[in-house]
Amino acid sequence: MEKQVIIATKNKGKAKEFEKMFSTFHIKVKTLLDFPEAIDVEETGSTFEENAILKAETISQQYNIMTIADDSGLVIDALDGRPGIYSARYAGEEKNDEANIDKVLAEMIDIPNDDRSAKFYCALAIAIPGKETITVSGTCEGEILRERKGNNGFGYDPIFFIKDKGQTMAELPSEEKNRISHRAKAVDKLPSILQNLFFLGDQK
Numbered sequence: 438m439e440k441q442v443i444i445a446t447k448n449k450g451k452a453k454e455f456e457k458m459f460s461t462f463h464i465k466v467k468t469l470l471d472f473p474e475a476i477d478v479e480e481t482g483s484t485f486e487e488n489a490i491l492k493a494e495t496i497s498q499q500y501n502i503m504t505i506a507d508d509s510g511l512v513i514d515a516l517d518g519r520p521g522i523y524s525a526r527y528a529g530e531e532k533n534d535e536a537n538i539d540k541v542l543a544e545m546i547d548i549p550n551d552d553r554s555a556k557f558y559c560a561l562a563i564a565i566p567g568k569e570t571i572t573v574s575g576t577c578e579g580e581i582l583r584e585r586k587g588n589n590g591f592g593y594d595p596i597f598f599i600k601d602k603g604q605t606m607a608e609l610p611s612e613e614k615n616r617i618s619h620r621a622k623a624v625d626k627l628p629s630i631l632q633n634l635f636f637l638g639d640q641k
């Protein structure tokens with residue numbers, strides 16, 4: 438039977454990236470964009486991992502199926518780690534990427550060029566009914582530009598500059614982002630975990 442996994446996200450940018458990355462695992466992926474009636478999980482955790490676990494466990498219990506959730510964000514050193522777990526809503530509940538970028542650029546207007554380091558962080562939680570939830574994570578180092586560059590990706594990608602690429606995350610083609618991003622680095626850790634889980638105890 439083809440393995441089924443729900444990715445507990447409503448974020449279109451993430452959904453696209455997960456569908457592309459999972460196509461190599463021959464696992465059929467659905468996201469919460471396919472389940473409009475899914476519980477809307479309130480992210481009350483104080484860490485990326487806590488929020489990812491909340492999202493994965495709520496949905497895996499609702500549908501009794503293996504669920505992976507991603508909680509991720511942008512952590513800027515000069516802003517004491519902000520926006521962090523509040524990245525999606527940094528400029529307000531409407532989760533507007535453009536407004537989020539504007540707010541970060543305004544807060545960093547006086548930050549010198551040599552103090553604009555940042556990282557993207559992604560925590561994934563894997564919840565399987567009847568088993569212990571597992572988390573993995575990935576990070577991608579970069580720095581924050583003073584203006585947007587590039588139209589690919591989503592969120593803060595246009596202002597996140599990756600030195601050894603000489604480009605922003607939004608200038609990279611999506612295949613390239615899906616090789617080097619914080620999300621890709623976390624997803625890369627899944628095959629060995631899924632192998633063990635499926636090998637040790639086939640999903641019911």
Ligand SMILES: O=c1[nH]c(=O)c2ncn([C@@H]3O[C@H](COP(=O)(O)OP(=O)(O)OP(=O)(O)O)[C@@H](O)[C@H]3O)c2[nH]1
Nearest residue numbers: 446447448507508509510511524525591592593594
């Ligand atoms: O430029 C970006 N490139 C990325 O690759 C990326 N990954 C995360 N983020 C930011 O962090 C928030 C996640 O917040 P988040 O994990 O709570 O997700 P979300 O609320 O958007 O959807 P959901 O997965 O919770 O349904 C997102 O909205 C973005 O602002 C990114 N920005």
Ligand SMILES: [Mg+2]
Nearest residue numbers: 480488508525
């Ligand atoms: Mg969220």
